[in-house]
Amino acid sequence: MGNILNHPILRYLLALLVVLVAIFFLMDLLPDASLAITGGKVKGENLLELRRELGLDQPAYKRLGMFWEQLFKGELHSYYSKEPLQAVLAAKLAVSGRLLIMALGSLALLTAGWMATLSRLKASKWALSLLVGITSSVPLFISLPIILIICGRTNIPPVVGGGLSLAIYPAMLLATNLIDISGHRKAPPAYSILARQCGLQGWPRLAMELRVSSSAVQILLNSIAFFILMGIPVAELMLGLPGAGRWMLESILRIDLPVIYLCATLSALLCAGLFFFNEVYSAWAGTEEA
Amino acid sequence: MQKVLHLFCGAEWVLLIGLIFFCLWQPHDPYVVSAADSLHSPSASHWFGTDRLGRDLYSRTGLALRISVLRAGAAEVASFVAAFALSVLFTMVIRRHRNTASLVRLMIRLLPPLLFLFGIAAWARGSTYGPMLGLFALSFCFAWPIFSSEIEQALRHPYVDGTYALGASPIYVARKAVAPNALPKLLKYARLDFASLIAYEAFLGMGGVTHPPQPALGSLIFESRHAIVSNQLWLFLFPSIALALTILLLSIIKLPQTGTRFS
Numbered sequence: 001m002g003n004i005l006n007h008p009i010l011r012y013l014l015a016l017l018v019v020l021v022a023i024f025f026l027m028d029l030l031p032d033a034s035l036a037i038t039g040g041k042v043k044g045e046n047l048l049e050l051r052r053e054l055g056l057d058q059p060a061y062k063r064l065g066m067f068w069e070q071l072f073k074g075e076l077h078s079y080y081s082k083e084p085l086q087a088v089l090a091a092k093l094a095v096s097g098r099l100l101i102m103a104l105g106s107l108a109l110l111t112a113g114w115m116a117t118l119s120r121l122k123a124s125k126w127a128l129s130l131l132v133g134i135t136s137s138v139p140l141f142i143s144l145p146i147i148l149i150i151c152g153r154t155n156i157p158p159v160v161g162g163g164l165s166l167a168i169y170p171a172m173l174l175a176t177n178l179i180d181i182s183g184h185r186k187a188p189p190a191y192s193i194l195a196r197q198c199g200l201q202g203w204p205r206l207a208m209e210l211r212v213s214s215s216a217v218q219i220l221l222n223s224i225a226f227f228i229l230m231g232i233p234v235a236e237l238m239l240g241l242p243g244a245g246r247w248m249l250e251s252i253l254r255i256d257l258p259v260i261y262l263c264a265t266l267s268a269l270l271c272a273g274l275f276f277f278n279e280v281y282s283a284w285a286g287t288e289e290a
Numbered sequence: 291m292q293k294v295l296h297l298f299c300g301a302e303w304v305l306l307i308g309l310i311f312f313c314l315w316q317p318h319d320p321y322v323v324s325a326a327d328s329l330h331s332p333s334a335s336h337w338f339g340t341d342r343l344g345r346d347l348y349s350r351t352g353l354a355l356r357i358s359v360l361r362a363g364a365a366e367v368a369s370f371v372a373a374f375a376l377s378v379l380f381t382m383v384i385r386r387h388r389n390t391a392s393l394v395r396l397m398i399r400l401l402p403p404l405l406f407l408f409g410i411a412a413w414a415r416g417s418t419y420g421p422m423l424g425l426f427a428l429s430f431c432f433a434w435p436i437f438s439s440e441i442e443q444a445l446r447h448p449y450v451d452g453t454y455a456l457g458a459s460p461i462y463v464a465r466k467a468v469a470p471n472a473l474p475k476l477l478k479y480a481r482l483d484f485a486s487l488i489a490y491e492a493f494l495g496m497g498g499v500t501h502p503p504q505p506a507l508g509s510l511i512f513e514s515r516h517a518i519v520s521n522q523l524w525l526f527l528f529p530s531i532a533l534a535l536t537i538l539l540l541s542i543i544k545l546p547q548t549g550t551r552f553s
Contacts, residue, residue, distance in 0.1 A: 006389060015396040023404045030411055137538035139489040141496050141508065142530045145515040215439065226432075234493055238515070252411045260407060267403040275399060 008279060012272055023264050024064045027257060032056075036255035037079055054079060067261060079256050089244065089262070096232055096243035102163025103228050110164070110171035115179055135172045140165060140231050144238045162235040170224040177220055214285035218278050225274065302543050309536060313356035318346035320353045320505060332524050339524040347510075351529045354505040355536060358495075362487035365425030370480050372426075373433035377441045378468060382460045402431035410494060424494065425487050436479055437472075444471040485540035492533055507533050 034042075034051045042050065051057045055066060070076040076085045121128045144165045151161035191212060195205055210217060233245030251259035318336070327344035330336055338347035376398070380391055409424025444450075450467050458466075495508025507529055514525035 011389075011393055011396065015393055015400060019397055019400045019404070023401075026404075026408065030408065031417065133538055133542065134534075137485075137541060138530075138534050139492065139537070141493060141511060142534060145518055145526065148515075149518050219436075222432075230490075234496070237496065238512075249410075252407055255411055260411060264404045264407055267407065268400050271400055271403055272396075275396065 008276070012276055016268060016272055019268055020265060021064065023268075024067070024261065025060050027261065028060055030257075030260075031255060033079065033255040033257050067258065071262075076258055076262075078251065078259050080254070085258060085262060088247070092242065092244035092247045095241055096236065096245055099159055099162050099166070099232055099235060099241065099243060100228070102159055103166035103231075104163075106163045106167035107171050107174070107224075107228075110167050111174045111178070114171050114175035118175055118179055132172065132176065135169060140169070140234050141238060143168060144235060148239065158239045159241065162239050162241070166228055166231045166235055170227050173220065173223060173227075177216070211285040214281060214287050218281060222274065222278070229270075302539060305535075306539055306543060309355075309539060312352050312532070313359060314352075316346075316349035316352050318349045320345060320349040322346075329522055331522075338528040339522075341514075341525060347524065347528055350505040351507070351510065351532050354495075354507040354510055354529070355532050357504070358488050358491045358507050358533075359536070361421045362425060362484060362491050365422050365429055366480060366484045366487055368422065368426045369429035369433050369483075370476070373430055373437040374441075374476065376434060377437040378464050381438060381441050381445060382464065399431070399434065402427040406431075421491070421494075425491060428490055429483055429487055433479070433483065437476060440472040440475055441468050444468050447471070481540060481543070485537045488540070489533070489537055 034047055034054065034056055037054075038047065038050065048057070055063055058066070067076065071085075074084050074086055077083060078085060078088070081088070117131070118128065121131065144162070147161045147165045148158060150156075151158060189212075191208065195208060200208065232243065233249050235241070236243040236246035237249065248259065248263045252263070322345060324340075324344035327336070327340045328342055330340040330344075332339045336346050336348065338351060341347055341350070380395060405427035406424050409420050409422070409427055412420035412423065444467055445463075447467065450463055453463055453467065492506070492508040492511070495506030495510075496512040510529040511526065511533070514522070514529070517523060517525040
């Protein structure tokens with residue numbers, strides 16, 4: 001056991017395994033899926049028949065085995081459609097992927113734009129505070145409709161508008177971290193002076209900067225990833241795009257258990273990936289992970 | 291303009307009181323339907339106008355904001371307490387068994403996104419614990435690593451080693467060193483997180499996790515998004531302003547500062 005825990009990858013696999021099994025058993029605490037499907041209108045023998053058909057009459061450990069078996073065979077499907085979940089997920093992810101690419105592209109462009117704007121506004125602190133305050137206070141679902149109207153009037157595809165909306169706040173966050181907007185003249189840190197004197201340039205200089213500010217970079221990257229990933233379902237819902245985020249949200253609302261468990265599995269994998277990246281980054285930077 | 295901004299910043303507490311008043315006082319019943327009053331623009335009798343069913347938008351927005359603030363507040367308090375207690379526990383006690391502690395910590399960190407999904411599902415079916423669970427999970431997911439880092443930093447002070455050497459208990463150290471030194475920063479984080487939670491609560495309302503006729507800020511904004519192009523701009527504008535102003539206020543308001551101390 002001690003050896004397993006020493007190895008980071010094995011530790012992650014063990015944690016994922018325990019969490020995924022635990023979450024399946026926790027799913028029994030959710031409201032009854034058969035009642036959600038029928039809307040509470042079917043009772044007695046018909047309800048029992050439906051529960052048998054969905055496999056809900058089986059104990060949780062058997063359903064867990066059935067879930068993974070069907071998933072690996074490609075036979076797992078939603079309660080509401082006979083199409084295999086993998087195929088549905090692939091189609092939905094393609095739509096979300098386009099939105100994500102658009103958001104990342106917009107992030108690069110908008111960051112440059114924000115940096116230029118913030119540099120110009122450095123002198124007038126009130127305008128800077130006002131701009132940063134408004135950008136960080138207006139939630140995505142308020143800015144989205146406004147941008148959508150603009151897109152509609154200028155014939156820009158909604159997916160571009162969605163990507164742009166998703167990138168506004170993260171780009172501001174990135175820009176305010178990349179340039180100093182405090183307005184105070186600060187002495188450069190000792191490592192920076194030393195690097196300049198040693199003529200450190202290019203990748204070694206960047207690597208040094210990334211090492212020194214590793215915890216801040218991690219928080220920043222995590223926040224940006226979180227904002228964009230959480231924003232995708234919002235944008236899909238607002239734009240009417242048939243993406244994965246919207247599909248997951250709708251499936252959760254109608255207690256579609258196979259989709260909920262699949263979402264839970266995917267989000268656990270995504271989080272584990274993010275935490276692993278943080279751990280690797282911390283190890284590279286020589287700092288202990290918080 | 292600078293003076294105007296200073297005035298605004300100084301008046302943040304006045305604005306906060308105004309917002310509390312807005313949440314608590316509704317001049318009309320937010321649920322009363324009146325076909326004759328359908329889609330009235332803002333007037334002296336209906337300050338924010340009325341919706342399609344003739345319900346007073348001022349009262350509905352105020353009630354929706356109150357529900358959002360209460361849910362987000364309860365989730366924030368629960369997440370703060372859980373993150374603080376777990377951080378202190380892991381930093382001070384379980385850290386001696388490093389590998390086991392990191393495995394348990396990883397498991398706990400993987401759970402919140404899943405609990406968030408569960409919270410939404412339960413919320414959608416009318417459960418009362420659903421909103422709390424969903425928002426708590428979301429908040430805890432980010433709070434714990436930050437809390438751990440702050441508490442570790444507070445424990446690195448030589449005072450802590452000295453106190454331990456003199457035979458003080460971990461509870462004494464937590465009370466005398468961790469709480470006064472880490473809490474101000476953590477409270478500042480919690481205030482900003484509270485603002486984010488209100489936005490997420492509204493987003494979930496937009497996604498359909500509501501129970502009509504109870505108003506939700508998200509659904510008020512989402513259902514009125516087409517009003518921007520029609521002539522019923524007030525339907526979209528007032529709930530949006532109320533939400534944005536609440537988030538802005540919570541972001542700029544300053545809590546009483548307590549200085550660092552080791553005594």
